[in-house]
Amino acid sequence: MKRTVLTLIFLLIGWMAKAQVWSVGGHFNSSFAQRKLAEETPGLHLPTLSGFLIYEAPTLPLSVGLEFGYGVYGSKLERRTDLYEGFSDELRLRRNNNLASGMILLRYQTNPMGKIRHFFEAKFGTHYLYTRYKIRESILSEEVIESGKDLSSWTLGYGLGTGIQIPIQAETGLFLELKAAYQTSNGLRFLTKGDASFNPLPGGGGTFDYQIRRAPLELMTFSVGVIYVGVFE
Numbered sequence: 680m681k682r683t684v685l686t687l688i689f690l691l692i693g694w695m696a697k698a699q700v701w702s703v704g705g706h707f708n709s710s711f712a713q714r715k716l717a718e719e720t721p722g723l724h725l726p727t728l729s730g731f732l733i734y735e736a737p738t739l740p741l742s743v744g745l746e747f748g749y750g751v752y753g754s755k756l757e758r759r760t761d762l763y764e765g766f767s768d769e770l771r772l773r774r775n776n777n778l779a780s781g782m783i784l785l786r787y788q789t790n791p792m793g794k795i796r797h798f799f800e801a802k803f804g805t806h807y808l809y810t811r812y813k814i815r816e817s818i819l820s821e822e823v824i825e826s827g828k829d830l831s832s833w834t835l836g837y838g839l840g841t842g843i844q845i846p847i848q849a850e851t852g853l854f855l856e857l858k859a860a861y862q863t864s865n866g867l868r869f870l871t872k873g874d875a876s877f878n879p880l881p882g883g884g885g886t887f888d889y890q891i892r893r894a895p896l897e898l899m900t901f902s903v904g905v906i907y908v909g910v911f912e
Contacts, residue, residue, distance in 0.1 A: 702733040704856060704906030708748065710898040713861070719894040720871050725752040725778060733784060735908070742786035746802065750778050753872030762814065764883040770824065774812040776871055780836070781805055796844040800860065803837045806896055808869040829889060830870050836896055838862025844906060852908035864896040 705728065712723040727750030735742045753776035760767045782804030789797045809831035814824045840860025847853045868891050879885040 700735045700737050701910050702735055702742070702744075702852075702906055702908045703731070703910045704733075704904055705730045706856070706858070706902040706904035708750075708900050708902045710900040713897040713899050716894045716897045719892050723752070723871065725898065726750050727778060727780075729780075729902075729904075731784060733786065733906075740788040740791045742784070742788070742798075744784040744786075746780075746782045746784050746804075748778075748780045748782075752776050752778055753870075755872050755875075757877070759877065761879040761883050761885065762877075764880070766883060768816070771815050771817065772812060772877075773815070774810060774829070774875060776810050776869070777808070779807045779809075782836070794846060794849070796854070798842055798844070800840045800842065800858070801838070802840075802860075802862070804835075806834050806836045806864055806867075808832050808834075808867060808896075810870040810875070812875075829875055829887070830868065830891065832867040832869055834864045834867040834896060836862055836864035838900075840900070842902070847905070852910070854906050854908060856902070856904050856906045858900075858902040858904075860900045860902070862896070862898050862900065866893060866895050868893055 708727045708729055710725040710727065712720055712725075716723065727748045729746055729748030731744055731746040733742045733744030755774050757772040757774075758769050759772055760769050762770055762772065782802040785801045787799045789799070810829040811826070812829060813826040815822070816824065838860050839862075840858055842856060842858030844854040844856050847855050870889060871892060874890040874892065876888050877885055878888060
């Protein structure tokens with residue numbers, strides 16, 4: 680299924696490369712866990728940044744495009760002296776919980792010629808959640824002693840939303856965009872901040888234990904950003 684979604688994205692990129700009416704923009708997104716995800720991770724908040732590229736049909740109130748997003752929804756720093764056997768200097772263990780996504784967008788403009796433009800949006804694509812760690816001697820150290828992934832998981836996601844575009848400089852095509860959307864996904868396995876713990880051995884070294892969460896990525900997302908309509912004209 681992942682291959683099918685990636686194939687659709689690449690085909691869409693090729694088709695859009697021939698298009699002439701483009702819009703480009705970016706959002707700051709604030710997402711809050713819903714339903715099963717909220718039960719599994721109470722109070723979970725996912726901040727992300729996203730960028731999108733959209734082709735607007737010149738004679739129809741329809742748009743199609745791509746959106747890519749990334750965010751860190753948890754970060755934990757530990758200073759430990761027992762990570763390695765026979766080594767007692769203090770080391771910094773940093774662990775980040777990350778979310779990356781790639782989505783196909785479909786938009787319907789209800790009043791494309793209005794001063795304040797309203798639209799409905801549907802999206803479909805993939806989410807990739809992964810937890811990564813790095814061990815360094817200090818915050819200024821460029822050399823990484825050890826790094827790796829604790830856990831990673833792909834899932835298919837989809838969502839519906841609505842938004843408005845308010846002109847900032849209408850003559851140049853620059854609009855403020857406000858949007859709200861609900862999205863869900865297939866189930867996936869992931870970690871949140873504090874879900875990894877270190878069990879040290881008496882002589883140094885040890886093992887990590889993980890409290891793995893299982894839930895679909897059900898989110899209510901509020902977005903604010905800008906869009907530049909007709910960017911390549």
